[in-house]
Amino acid sequence: MIRGMTTPPPRRPPAGAAVLREDVTEAIRAAVFEELAAVGFARMSIEGIARRAGVGKTAVYRRWKSKLSLVLDLLTAFAAQGLPAPATGSLYGDVRALLEVAAHALRHPVASQVIPDLLVEAARHPEIADAIKAALLDSQQGVAAVVVREAVARGELPVDADADRALDLIIGPLYWRLVVVRTPLPQGYLDDLATAAVAALKS
Template sequence: MAKDGDGTESGSGPAAGTRRAPAGAAVLREDKTAAIRAAVFEELAAVGFARMSIEGIARRAGVGKTAVYRRWRSKLHLVLDVVAAVAAAGLPAPDTGSLRGDVRTVLEVAARALRHPMASQIIPDLLAEAARSPELAAALKTALHDSQQGVAAAVVARAVERGELPPDVDPQLALDLLTGPLYWRLLVVRDEVPAGYLDALAGSVTAALGAD
């Protein structure tokens, strides 16, 4: 029996030949690619980047190792691709009509993401690994900083247009104020977010930015 580009068996003979990819072409099934990407998150959360292996990812995804290696040449490149995909998905900037409303929405979305069991395990682990890998550090900067910087810039720009903020407000400062407290509380101290905390934090952030 012949096998397709992902190692699945296909028939032989003239009838089966009509279903076979052209010679030299690898058939990379999208469902297997999605399963592998999902397995990466699960494996990172379970064992961390250092102990993660292509074998473990393949086993978790229910595919052979060759199916992984046909797509990515190493676990680093696999993680880089997954991180880049997360960054590309992005987070749309809220437009509630007020700075406080926009800030509150960003905080709610960020808190929900950081409270996710996988995120709470994966993000600190990858940040630690990034200290030893410039490639991973650059990918994480894009995923965790650059994509969110666009959101902060949009929130600030709209607030300036509405006259809620002075035009010289630094979007980078806004980003630090929006993400720093939650990262500290949820991923460093690993404390809960009590009722009313996000409302209070939204008020503090808008005040710190100089909202009228």
């Protein structure tokens, strides 16, 4: 060691350098949905997401490399949550419960803007198409399969009842009304739709 010089103390890594705060992550995720609803996927930017979340762009890029990877991660997480299959004890009760949950989700102001926009982007991005299929279709097919299986076990449906057809009959008209046509549901609509879907499944 040269006289007059001392060995500098070892440098400490910046506090929190390897820790991603969960509250920041959740704020970014919430901002993504709000930004999607406000401007759509095409115009959405990391800068806009960071500004809406109240964080710097670096906080976003430390978690996701692009807006596409961010949206895909959110869709994958949504798909992993899944929806519990209703267990009301009757086919009509299960169908009616599914319609209630679906109607609540589709009428949400953010979902009503985000879902149609992402379906358009799915035509341009195969990754988004796959993620939407997993988030919206595969999970719903699983629930429909449980509803059909239980109805078959109770003798309410024939053994060859098709779960995919059941999902089309239950959710299809509701999606058309709330997302495509965008008209409010009249009083008793879900009850009538449940009755019609059950009758169609039994035919």
